[in-house]
Amino acid sequence: MIQSISICTSLGKSEVPFDGGLKNKIEIDITNFMYSTINSFDIVIQFYQPITQFRNHDYQWVNCNSNRIANEFCPKIIKLKDGTLVQANCNIGIWEVSKKHKNVLMWRFNPEYAASLTNYINGQNEVTIQSANQNFNRKQKLAVLFSKENAVELSRSKKPFKAIACFTDHCDFDTPENLTIQRAFFKRNNVKITKGFFLDHFSKRSDNASFENDAEELLLWQKDGHELGYHSLSQSLKSIPDSFDAFFNFKAPFSSLSTWIDHGFQPYNLSLFKDKKIKDEDYEANLISRNIKILWNYIDSGKATVGVINQLNTKQFTLSSFIKGNKGLRFSKQLQLMAKNMMFHFYADQELIQKYKSIAGNFKKVVYQKDKSKFYALLKDGFGLASSFLAVFVFWNSNKNKPYKLAKYSPILFKHTIFEKEFYIFQTLKIVNFEKALCKENIESLIKEKGIFIAHTYFSVPMKYHKGRLFYSKNEINYIVEQNFNFLGSKIINNEIWNPTLKELVDYWSGFESVLFDVDELGTIVVKNETNIIYRTVK
Known part of the structure; x- marks a missing residue:
């Protein structure tokens, strides 16, 4: 079945010896190739015959006429030309098949942009994207299983093989009054969320x-089944010494808090602590001592609109999909949104993003404040970005369907070691316009694809330029958004969508990495160990 196996690391490419005489199982022993400095590697498996089918993220068979990718929470199952089913013995890593090399399977571990974190540096003026620090010291050997009988796939959802809708809300604009209105809104629509809160x-x-002033109301959220999570510690910035004092001395208001969502540019954020010279071991120890184990990477895979809702479907995270989702807007608004989307998601290049921000700021100063001194800077940055825009449109046919680089591998949840301990890191889909993002068409698409989103939201945002926001006015709910959530809630009640809090999702998904598959004496692929993960047979 297998012609060759090789491993590619930063140190080069090496052949991996294997026993080709085994009929149903090939073990891949890479212990001799792994060093402590290696944080990413690929196993390249070449078959004698082509791969004809790939088990997709929606649990459907698809051909290999397009590039195919399966992340850690998707089936790792392919079918060869003779009908043999091939499956990994565990769900870790990423499987990738290129349409140009159909007899080659790439088993990838932490490739670039598959598990990323944001780091602000130089006093938050610059951003770098860091790959997660991952631990590859596994006692269990990797293996490829072969069967003519079956394969086994795992359900991402506690409601077997259904869609998942998870909300993480940033509390920047929460008030005692609108908190009560929000809670009533979610209760009547049967939706749970992870609600961020400021401790101080x-x-x-x-x-x-x-929480300092409104603990009673926030605890009612918890009573209603919502999760509470830290949104840093306070809305506004304190002095650096006061910020560090707050971070290293705060007390958890109750024991079940485990989620931390960075807010703004707080110096103790996951995205900023290195720039503020906090030692990794001190930062980690402070989180561990407070039972914090789930952190946001400060990255959105993209921005939700009509046709963009499923973080597993990379076809939705393209310029083409974004344009389709924003049809009907006036041309100037479409152009503005397209430009921003191009900088933040298509290129995701921090130098270009800084130029874009500079242009936006200087444009307002020149046009609205009549500050002529900013005209030269506006012109300079404008010319600097023009070539980037032009390059996209000149080669539009090759660019329009190219997945954004921070969405290519569908990163949703992954592990990262700060010093010695592992934390769960989640990546989000930004949802601002609830009219478009949660329209009936999107919800039905999510259900059909058994997809998932972890939403990055601001439910209480009051600004009128945020179209499709929850609050139409100070105390009035947008009736279209209400209809959308009512429809979503009905699908949750009917068990067509699982609506976990972030902690509930992480608690369930954390079981994926421990599931082991094997082949019995009859050539049937089986689950080798006990697990709480739901699974089923694939033919």
């Missing part, structure tokens, strides 16, 4: 909600 009341807005 330190804000430029006196009516900002915080």
Whole structure:
């Protein structure tokens, strides 16, 4: 079945010896090739015959006439030309098949942009994208299993093989009044969320909600089944010494808190602590001592709109999909959104993003504030970006369906070691316009694809330029958004969608990596160990 196996690391490419005489199982022993400095590697498996079918993220068979990718929470199952089913003995890593090399399977571990984190440097003026630090010291050998009988796939959802809708809300604009309205809204629509909160009341807005002032209301959220998660510790920035004092001395208000969502540019954020010279071991110890184990990577795979909702479907995270989803807007608005989307998601290049931000700021100063001194800077940055825009449109046919680089591998949840301990890192889909993002068409598409989103939301945002927001006015719910959530809630009640809090999702998904598959004496692929992960047979 297998012609060759090789391993590619930063140190080069090496052949991996294997026993080709085994009929149903080939073990891949890479221990001699792994060093502590290696944080990414690929196993390249070449078959004698082509791969004809690939088990897709929606649990359907697809051909290999397009490039195919399966992340850690998708089936790792392919079918060869003679009908033999091939499956990994575990779900870790990423499987990738190129349409140009159909007899080659890439088993990838932490390739670039598959598990990324944001790092702000130089006083938050620059951003770097860091690959997660991952641990590859596994006692269990990797193996490829062969069967003419079956394969086995795992359900991402506790509601077997259904879609997943998970919300993580940033509390930047929460007030005691709108918190109560939000909670009633979610209750009548049967939706649970992970609600971020500020522990301390330190804000430029006196009516900002915080646990310090509004514990009673926030605990009612928990009673209703929502998860509460830290949104850093306060709305506004304190001095650096006061910020560090708050971070290293805060007390958890209750024991079940395990989620931390970075807010703004707090110096103790996951995305900023290195720039502020906090030692890895000190930062990690502080989180561990407070039972914090789930962190946001400060990255959105993209921005939800009509046709863009499933983080597993990379076809949705393209310029073409974004344009289709924003039809009907005036041309100037489409152009503005397209430009921003191109910089932040298609290129995701920090130098270009900084130029874009500079242009936006200087444009307002020149046009609205009549500040002529900024005209030269506006012109300079404008010319600097023009070539990048032009390059996309000149080669539009090859660019329009290219997945955004930070969405290519569908990163949703992965592990990262800060110093010695592993944390779960999640990546989000930004949802601002709930009218478009949660329209009936999108919900039905999510259900059909058995997809998932972890939403990055601001449910209480009041600004009028945020079209499709939850609050139409200070205390009035947008009736279209209400209809959308009512439809979503009906699908949750009917068990067509699983609606976990972030912690519930992580608790279930954390079991994926421990599931082991094997082949019995009859050539049937089986689950080798006990697991709480739901699974089924594939023919």
